Amino acid sequence: MKALLLDAEWKPKLDGGYRFNEHELATKSSYNGSEAFYNPQLKMVDIDVPKPGPGQVLVKVKATGVCGSDVHMAQQLDDKYTAYPGHCKFPVILGHEWSGEIVELGSGVNSLEVGDMIATEEMQWCGRCTACRSGLFDQCTDLEEIGFTIQGTFAEYVAVDAKTCWKIDAIAEAYGDKEKAYEIGAMVEPCCVAYNGLFISAGGFLPGSHVVIAGCGPVGLMGINLCRAAGAAKVIVMEPSESRRKMAKAMGADEVFDPNSVDDPIDTIKELTGGEGVKLCMEAAAAGTKTYPIFEQVLDPSGKIVQCGMGSDRVPVSVLKMQWQRLHIHGSVGHSGAIFPQVIRLLAAKKMDISPMVTSRFSLDEVMQAIKTAEALQDAKVMVIQ
Ligand SMILES: [Zn+2]
Ligand SMILES: [Zn+2]
Missing domain, CATH: 3.40.50.720 (NAD(P)-binding Rossmann-like Domain)
Known part of the structure; x- marks a missing residue:
């Protein structure tokens, strides 16, 4: 399947002011990409469709918004390090503000069905660490992030944890329009x-x-x-x-x-x-x-x-x-802790309408152009539709 890859060289600035923790050094990831990843480059690649593992679902991606983070990850600072000062691990397929349709269930998934329209938390928290067990899911110490440290959704399919999926069918019912619901669904994450x-x-x-x-x-x-x-x-x-x-x-x-x-x-x-x-x-x-x-x-x-x-x-x-x-x-960072259903209810009740925010649309083949368009900071939300 087609996907947009961002690659960069792991080259941590160990003599700088930033202190890498053991987890970052062991996993070659960083909570400040600008301190660790050199010479970011974007390219379209062809990769295998992922298999949903236990507790996961395979989703056909329908819409993905371009985030400022996507733009920053691909940008180079004067020292050629990535301009993104957040959590990342490269190479990675970008794309994290998204929605899609479930096409396959992994073992042990019984809360979702094939055909469900969903949006997901981009933070794939573990549920086991002390932060998660304290309800601080965004502060998970074993955190993976869709489109930052694990495969994102500028791709045809993605496998994600079922526990971070939220149904958006109510938005489709409210608007009477599935395509529009997928676009709105892709903006639930930044809204959260x-x-x-x-x-x-x-x-x-x-x-x-x-x-x-x-x-x-x-x-x-x-x-x-x-x-x-x-x-x-x-x-x-x-x-x-x-x-x-x-x-x-x-x-x-x-x-x-x-x-x-x-x-x-x-x-x-x-x-x-x-x-x-x-x-x-x-x-x-x-x-x-x-x-x-x-x-x-x-x-x-x-x-x-x-x-x-x-x-x-x-x-x-x-x-x-x-x-x-x-x-x-x-x-404040992230959006986890059952915030998605709050926002989905607000949107489905039409207490707020974020649909006018989509000001440009591109296909997956045009995703590089979509990122360039977002970089110009003229659009509210640039959307990649599949
Ligand atoms: Zn984002
Ligand atoms: Zn955790």
Whole structure:
């Protein structure tokens, strides 16, 4: 079957500031790809259709969204290392925001059937380690990730753990359109990343709160929808790209501005809230050195920052401000822990509509072009359809 491979050379920077743990060195994987993988290269390959192992299902891939992570993994920094500062292991078939139809069950699978429409958690957590047994599935110490460390879905078929599959049939019923449901299904994963950040990691906000979202990549855009569904008073968005500001408005943001073209973003937010301040700031820009100084000044006492954008910069914060205002910073990654059914119910109930986010479509043969298109940062979500 056809698939998109990303290969890179394992060349860990052992004398740098990053400390590799034993698991990373033993498995030649890294929680910061930019410290370990040299000269990333993409190519189309022909590989065997995988066999579902015990507890797994084989799925015919129907739709896969191109994620910023896919773009970053394939990009080279000045030192020729991959630009992706997250968990990865190469070579790997890319693609992790996806949906498909089950075509074969592995042994021991009795909760799913052939023909089921599903989306899956990209985090393939083990369920055995202490983190998993504490309910912290995204922090699994034996974690594999679809399209990052194990085979992804820019391919015709993929075998995945049944325990991370969630049915999306209710979305197909709500929209009366299977193709559309597969596209929406492929966006459940990034939507769950935003949900996890806002409501699980940061603990959410009370209805009637003002919220700021910095950065309108897909996770920030989904955040707008989720904050509205959760009863935010005003959702205020900061985003430098004009096309993404337009999309933010279309997704229901109350106020949208370019932080680089106003005199002072802090004054702008204070004006937009009538001087009242905000309860929660979502960092989805991976630009903490620019966003945190703004957040510190606009948060109400006991306000929250949730870090969803992934960047490796060190970000200074005013600890004095944190103390006096009793501010909280919440780190967040991933989407596991039965968040998928929450988001699937919201989508099937049409409390939010993320379908307009798909702004470009490509076939699997055109996947390289799809990644180039996403790299231009003009689209909300670029989709590869099969
Ligand atoms: Zn992603
Ligand atoms: Zn685990």
